[in-house]
Amino acid sequence: MVEVKLWGSLGASAGGTDKVDIEAKTIGELLRKLAERYPGVQPHVTQGIAVSINGVVYRDDWSKELPEDTEIFLLPRLAGG
């Protein structure tokens, strides 16, 4: 079980919460279960979500494992110039 913190707009799509507990071992499993629990999250997943694990941002690798006792924060998948 990991505690996942959500950025403001994502939290609004997840019933107004800013963190949720989810049984997930990887980023892919986390996003899938989050969207199953909160269908309003799916458009954000489609648009792109990045996952910060202890401050390191993972944008692409959904196979990344989620260690326990770490800070997991969801962010919009960002673009650069």
Next chain:
Amino acid sequence: MAHDASYSAHDFKSVGTRPVRPDGIDKVTGRARYGADFNMPGQLVGRILRSPHAHARIRKIDTSKAEKLKGVKAVLTAADLPDLTDGDVAFHDILDNCMARGRALYDGHAVAAVAAIDARTAREALKLIAVDYEVLPHVTEIDEAIKSSAHVVREHVSTGSVDPELNMPPNTTKRSEFGHGDIEAGFRKAEVVVEGSYRTEQAHQGYIEPHACVASVNSDGTGELWVCTQGHFAFRHFCARLLGMDVSKLRVTSSEIGGGFGGKTHVWIEPVALALSRKAGRPVKLVMSREEVFRASGPTSATSIDVKIGATKDGRITAASATLRFSCGPYAGSWAELGAMTAFACYDLENVRTVGFDVLVNRPKTAAYRAPSAPMAAFAVESAIDDLARKIGIDALELRIRNAAKEGTKSSYGPVYGPIGIGPTLEAAKNHPHMKAPLGKNQGRGVACGFWFNFGGQTCTDLNIGADGTVTLAVGTVDVGGSRASLSLVAVEELGIPYGQVKTVVADTGTLGYNDTTEGSRGTFSSSMAAIFAVRNAIQVLRERAAKMWDIPVDDVVWEDGHAKARGKGHGNLPRLSLKQIAEAAVNTGGPIAGHSEIVADGAGVSFTTHICDIEIDPETGGTKVLRYTVIQDAGKAVHPTYVEGQYQGAAAQGIGWALNEEYVYGKDGRLQNPGFLDYRIPVCSDLPMIDTEILEIPNPNHPYGIRGVGETSIVPPLAAVANAVSNAVGVRMTHIPMSPPRILAALAAERVG
């Protein structure tokens, strides 16, 4: 073979040196081939007809006369580009932007195109295309677009992400919110509060090379595209999908690039060129004029931002909030979201809240521009920080130091920071001689900080060892700032051979695996990581070949200083084998020697910078002169310090131009009034002092050499640093970018009136 991306300390021999760049001679002798320098046999000239209206319904397009003109081989409208986007709104917007589908949404929107045997015929054909427009109301100004009385730019654009209780007008397409803590409680604790409203005008990236490409589509469905781009793999993906082509059958080659800065991460003319070629059955070259570049590509957002910051009298910020409105052209974007995330990222804040709104206007589609959206947010926040310091009565740099984020700080956009460099850049600024230099009459000094995320992403490299022991490193990230030199340095560092023995090339999409676009300061960060792993894979092969040559176990072979060396009992007399010797024997030891790597280079470290600007104002004319400018930025590890300094200086120069002069000027008719470098003035060498740089090296823990991206962050502070300098020089808070002479004179006049 899996490799560990974690940082480990190195005693570098090649990384950190400053050799000549491999593409330098071609560039200074004019041999380098840019977008318009390529030709194909039998190629036609393409031209695009653009809307003269900011907003108009296209009732009918009659192309019959143009089609009959001798020498015209194809005429194209949206009817020739069927909608294959399958409900994907983002892709449909790209398609619509490349060629208007029923409505022209901004002055310069493409409505038709031709391919002809020469430029004169193509121009003549454009005049023969009759477009029947029904001119519609328009809105080009962001603050007008959010008024309840504003005309709606696009009725069907979703407002689903906007809180309906806010009763925002339909032109607001997206609401983003970030922050933590109790903002109201934080302001109750504050003893001093400052508030301000700030505006920035729309600016263009100002790349010197216009968009250009040569496209060829064959009757068998295969195609080639030679193009000036920051990401040829992404361009292949966009074009293939929009045109219904197989990705693997479209080969895209990136030319040299005369600047991109984010503007060449989007397709504009390329799908049109391919469609023209498909229709004409011949290759088509399509090159934008400068006027087209301004009217129909690239610009960043115009913004309108409100900031409020509260602090105790001893200079500890208790609460900070901002509302940020960013224009996104006629297509939905996430530009305000980036501004909302970066606005307060330099600070350690207990209570912070930012809300961003993306706003539709009848202007060109907003495109990424170097650390997109962060400079405008920093302008507003860093201006307010200076006002806060003045109101409290402490030094503005000291206030920043007291509130700077550090390792363990919960960032304003969410995650907790690892090791970061904002504190060290501020301390370096405090101790820099620039801060102690005297100022004269009508002169002012400004300081500002900046933050950018940096990204990694999908990356693939090939390292091939030639029969003579020379090495080719093939990468898929377009070289926008000297990365071929940097990546060669990384390869020779790992191999232990001289710099001149390695040549790095940018491979085309048909010869290398997928690479993400060079954006987000990712080029050197991600391709160096992939190159290190590719070299390490090649070294494993080299050790195996040496073992075969010696007929000893591979575990007894080590790679040191560019040679295979035998270690262990009984091998002491074996002379070492050079890379060249192993390569020459390759034909008899197993064939070609290569190393390959494909990775997702996550873990790019965030980046911080602090800038100092001295400026002099002419109170008679409102003219400005930048006297001195210093950039201090964390690079993680500067692979080629000259090009790191170049990134710092280039970004600062762009930011200074944006701060002082550059802006899109629209008439009441919704048409762009200044689509050329005479009237849209970017800084030239004589406008700027030598920009001083100081590179800090705080290793990124998620890269083997500690490298961070460096390309974008230094465009974040200049708007604010220059504004703070001008404000200090004239004694009036400047709140509107650019601070052109008329705005400075107006501010001085307003101050005199009181």
